[in-house]
Amino acid sequence: METSVVxxxxxxxxxxxxxxxxxxxxxxxxENGTMTLPHTEVDPSVGGRGIGSTLVAGVxxxxxxxxxxxxxxxxxxxxxxxxxxxxxDLVAExxxxxxxxATADR
Numbered sequence: 033m034e035t036s037v038v039x040x041x042x043x044x045x046x047x048x049x050x051x052x053x054x055x056x057x058x059x060x061x062x063e064n065g066t067m068t069l070p071h072t073e074v075d076p077s078v079g080g081r082g083i084g085s086t087l088v089a090g091v092x093x094x095x096x097x098x099x100x101x102x103x104x105x106x107x108x109x110x111x112x113x114x115x116x117x118x119x120x121d122l123v124a125e126x127x128x129x130x131x132x133x134a135t136a137d138r
């Protein structure tokens with residue numbers, strides 16, 4: 033079944049879908065060129081398949097495409113960035129220490 037990440041701006045979230053079924057979401061808010069990411073969730077019935085990572089990768093790709101920086105308040109998003117240091121540039125340098133990302137790019 034195909035996995036897709038879809039922006040649903042009227043609901044303030046990205047959804048990850050398996051076929052037509054929404055199995056996860058990442059809430060967001062954009063203001064002044066910054067995308068705030070407070071929360072992600074994935075249906076436990078599809079846990080362990082990398083769905084959360086697919087969701088976060090899609091969200092970060094969209095932020096990059098739109099020229100936005102991100103504030104990764106969600107611990108899952110922070111962990112993803114720590115594991116993928118090529119994405120740390122999406123967090124403004126001054127904000128990195130606040131999120132424990134000060135050394136993620138080294």
